[in-house]
Structures are given as C-alpha cells and as structure tokens.
Amino acid sequence: MKAWLPTILRGLLLLVLVTFLVTPASFEPLLRPLVQPNAPAIYDQGSLLDLTLLHLRTVFIATLVATVIAVLLAILVTRPFGAEFLQLSRSLVNIGQTFPPVAVLALAVPAVGFGEKPTLIALFLYGLLPIFENTLTGLTNLPRSVMEAARGAGMTDFQRLLQIELPLSLPVIVAGIRLSVVISLSTATIGSTVAAKTLGEVIIAGLQSNNLAFILQGGLIVGALAVLIYDGLSAAEVMLTRRAGST
Template identity: 85%
Template sequence: MRAWLPTALRGLLLLALLAFLVSPESFEPLLKPLVQQDAPAIYNHGSLLSLTLQHLRTVFIATAAATIIAIGLAILVTRPIGAEFLPLSRSLVNIGQTFPPVAVLALAVPAVGFGEKPTLIALFLYGLLPIFENTLTALTNLPRSVMEAARGAGMTGFQRLFQVELPLSLPVIVAGIRLSVVINLSTATIGSTVAAKTLGEVIIAGLQSNNLAFILQGGLIVGALAILIYDSLSGVEKLLTRRVGRR
C-alpha cells in the first residue's frame, strides 16, 4: 500500500466514499449487473452510513485502549524499575497474534455476551503488538548524545520522558498505531459473526444470499477506509518526523 496518495486521488476517493454512503441508491446501475434477477443491488437491511460509523467507532475504541496500554508497557519496561518485566510484557502483547481473532471471539462471548464487547476484546488484543514493539524500538534507540545532554541539563527522569523521549519517539509510535488501525479495520468485520454492528454485516449478508454486490460493497468500503486512514496517518508521521529533524 502506498504511503502517500496524490492529493487529487485522495480527494476523489473520499468524495466517492461519502457519496456512496450518503446516497448508495445512486450507484445501483453500476452494481445491478452483479446480482441475480430481482435481487437487491444495494444493501437493504440497514444504513450503510450507520454501519460505517459504528465500524469506525469500534475500531477507534479498541485502538485507543491498545495504544494506552502498549505505550504504558513500553515505557515501564524501558525504565530500570521495570526492565525485568520485558519478557512478560512481550508474552502479553503477543497473545493477540498467537490466537486468531475468531478464537478470541469464541472465548469472549461466554464471558461478556454477544455484541460489541467481544469484538472490542479481540481488536484490543490484536492491536497491541505493533504499537508496543514500535514504542519499545523508539525508546531504546534514542540518540545517546541527546539523552546525555538532557541528563547534563539536570532533567529528572519524568522530564526526560515527556520532554525528550516521547516527542522524539512519536513518529515511530504513530507508525505502529497506523499499522494497528489498518489491521483492526479489516479484522473488525468478523465482529458481525457475534452480532456486533460492523461492515462485516454487509459481507455476511452477501455470502448468505449469494449476492456479489453486497460483498463488494462491504469490502470496498473497508478497503477505502483503510487506504484513507493509512494515508492520513502517514502524513502525520511525516510531519512529526520533520519536526523531530528540526529539533
């Protein structure tokens, strides 16, 4: 996936996505050839706009929680007091990658019931690793001269962390968040198997009714969201990298 789309292409993709979500019936002539006779070409069991917003909400909540925990763990294990917890922390954040999201959903449903909660648990676990590893890499590879200058200036450990280490690490941390978001955007579709309101509902409806237009709608919306968000976060990462370079 290209990290930086041309402005015109990005704008066209965003406009096309918004137009489809607000007025999907306008695109019916394009999708009609993909369905059997008399079958609906546009998803008709709910609002595509509403499902998209709920999908993004689920991904945002899970990624925000994963970001807080992953960064917190990375900070802990890079301090002298928490260095011995590094192996344990790595084991914890690898849980989401060890167990498939479907297995996490199956284990979570008996504990928290159907709906959004098991999906949030699965996405949270799945999103931890890239953020944790990127933050850990950034914090352990800071320029030695900069750290020595900060100590020489009399900064406390707290001051060094928030005024030097985290600002310098931000571009790499954002890269981890970007990867986590894109992974969770696609993974969230399986949440519909446990009654979560996501775009997976559209894809599952298409599979059940052998409706290619439904499958295409769900897949294209998720794909467009992934490209736009990936590109936006790439822009943030570039901006932060320039600022760090100027510093």
C-alpha cells in the same frame, strides 16, 4: 503535477466514498449487473453510513485502549526498575497474535456476551503488538547526545520522558498505531458473526443471499477506509518526523 497526483486520487476516493455512503442508490446502475433479477443491488437491511460509523467507532475504541496499554508497558520496560518485565510484556502483547480472531471471539462471548464487547477484546489484543514494539524501538533508539544533554541540563527522569523521549519517539509510535488500525479495520468485520454492528454485516448478508453486490460494497468500503486512514496517519508520521528532526 506528478507530485500532486496521489493527493488528487485520495481526494477522489474520499469523495466517492462519502457520496456512496450518503446516497448509495445513485450507484445502483453500476452494481445492478452483479445481482440476480429482482435482487437488491444496494444493501437494504440497514444504513451503510451508520454501519460505517459504528465500524469506525469500534476500531477507534479498541485502538485507543491498545495504544494506552502498549505505550505504558513500553515505558515501564525501558525504565531501570522495569527492565526485568520485558519478556513478560512481550509474551502478553503476543497473545493476540497467537490466537485467531475467531477463537478470541469464541472465548470472549461466554464471558461478556454477544455484541460489540467481544469484538473490542479481539481488536484490542490484535492491536497491542505493533504499538508496543514500535514504542519500544522508539524509546530505546534515542540519540545518545540528546539524552546526555538532557541529563546535563538537570532534567529529572520524568521530565526527560515527557519532554524528550516521547516527543522524539512519537513518529515511530504513530507508525505502530497505523499498522494496528489497518489490521483492526479488516478484523472488525468478523465481529458481525457475534452480533456486533460492523461492515461485516453487509458481507455476511451477501454471502448468505449469494449477492455479489453486497459483498463488494462491504469489502470496498473497508478497503477505502483502510487506504485513507493509512495515508492520513502516514502524513502525520512524516510531519512528526520533520518536527522531531528540526527540534
């Protein structure tokens, strides 16, 4: 029973989250004590479900692009012809961690305008570092015996990369993606300050109207999404690790 408890709790969290997003009005009695008389207890300036889906879409696009760029950079610097670009690549992927997200948005808005685009730029820059470093770690810590066996079998460099290096490194890469997604989920909320459609819109509306229920709704939805996605990617990482071990 103890082994199944975390799974049951995650299932309950998912059920509560979906129920709240589909029928938020059913939770109004729980949130009513948190607001002033005659103030709305449920966010009423838009659909919570639509904002959640838009929030997830923004995070997905930014993470996908960051994953492609970070993995390609890591592959480049782990090849003999690209080893000299390691320090330059590290400097590039660290840019996102050097500037606060608000500063990135402020710099991006004049270039690309308001909306989703500056948010995507900020999330992309913030997501590069963990994916790059994890991919680099995975590609540079492969079992020597496996690599020598692949060379002995006559595999080309490209074949070794696709059939040996990337599959064995995949669990470590997924761990980096997991960290990047969790960072992006929370960071995406500030995108609403530049007119991006994210759950930050709910939190900002709560701050402007002194409505604690709105703030709680936005924060709890983001927190629940982070927990569920983190656990899902952790399960995928464990599965890939077992598969790589058996291989």
